Amino acid sequence: MKTPIPKTKMDELGSxxxxxxxxxxxxxxxxxxxxRLLDxxxxxxPKDLWHVMKGLIELNANNLSEANEAALYVLKHSNNFSCLRNAIYIFNHTFDFDNVCKTTDKIVKLIELQKMDSKGILPRDLGLIFLLNGELWAKDSSFYSEAVFNNSFDHHTVLADIxxxxxxSENDFKKISSIIxxxxxxxxxxxxxxxYSFIDEEFLLLIYINKPVKEIMKINEEIIELCFKEGLLTAFNKISYTFVPYSEVLNG
Known part of the structure; x- marks a missing residue:
């Protein structure tokens, strides 16, 4: 019987x-x-894996700025598909849609450079994020790449039509996403x-967070005020960006 290989600190942390x-x-x-295990x-x-783990820990501790910072390191320094996918996961949970798109761009370029089969490499349903970050206006956007299309083909044409x-404008989309x-x-x-839903020309985006209703109302008001100050209310009102309690998902 072989002696079991002892777990490393990273193995334990990964578990x-x-x-x-x-x-x-x-x-x-x-x-x-x-x-402690991370330190x-x-x-x-590997530095990129270390920052992925730091980002996931901070995200699950609700230290969102620290999580986002760790994911930014991965975006800038890693070429590892798994690490980059985890960076997308973190950015998605901090509404950092601009960096979701940049990370996707990087993965798409790596896929094309290595002439890989793109199926299953990217997370599913990235199309909505590309829409909300104003990426659909540029015809060279990764939204139109085979890798993204293969992972969100059900909604691809629908989102382009929406x-x-x-x-x-791309600029207004990006400004609103940055404010949020x-x-x-x-x-x-x-x-x-x-x-999201798009019915009778009305677009509704629901953003679910685990916060008390009073705090959620304050967040919604804060975003509207900031959009007003930046002259973005016309664009903002075309999409009803609304934070709602996550309990609404749990309760159906």
Missing amino acids: MINGFKPFEVLSEFNYVRCM SSKQTA NDRLDI KNTVLKNNARVLNHD
């Missing part, structure tokens, strides 16, 4: 991270335990899910 329950907030005890692995672990009907991202980070309002 803990894989055991995180969806949308849970880490207890202080588990957060400290994870950070003890800093000299031996983009034409909304007629919101900064508000999310400021309020530590982790985005747990988002969904």
Whole structure:
């Protein structure tokens, strides 16, 4: 019988991270335990993987600015598909749609450079994020790449049609997304899910966060005020960006 190979600190940390329950907030005890394992692995672990793990820990502890910063490191320095997909996951939960798109761009270029089969490499349903970040106006956007199309073909044509009907400029889309991202980070309002509907020319985007109703109302008011100051209310009102309690998903 072979002697079992002892687990490294990174193995132990990886097991803990894989055991995180969806949308849970880490207890202080588990957060400290994870950070100790992370710190003890800093000299031996690949830097991009180390930052992925840091980002996932911080995200699940609702330290959103720290999580976003770790994901930015991965975007800038990593060419590893798994690490880059995890960066997309983190950016998605902080409403950093601009960097979701930049990370997707990087993955698409790596796929094309290595002449790989793109199927299954990217997360599914990135199309809505590309729409909300104003990426659909540029015909060289990764939204139109084979890799993105293969992972969101069901909604691809629909989203392109919605983009034409909304007629919101790329610049206005990006400014609104930036305002929402900064508000999310400021309020530590982790985005747990988002969904949209487009009926009778009315676009509704629901952004689900696990916050009390009073705090959610304050966040919605803050975003409207910031959009007003930036002269973005016309564009903002074409899409009803609305934060709602995540309990509405759980309760159906």
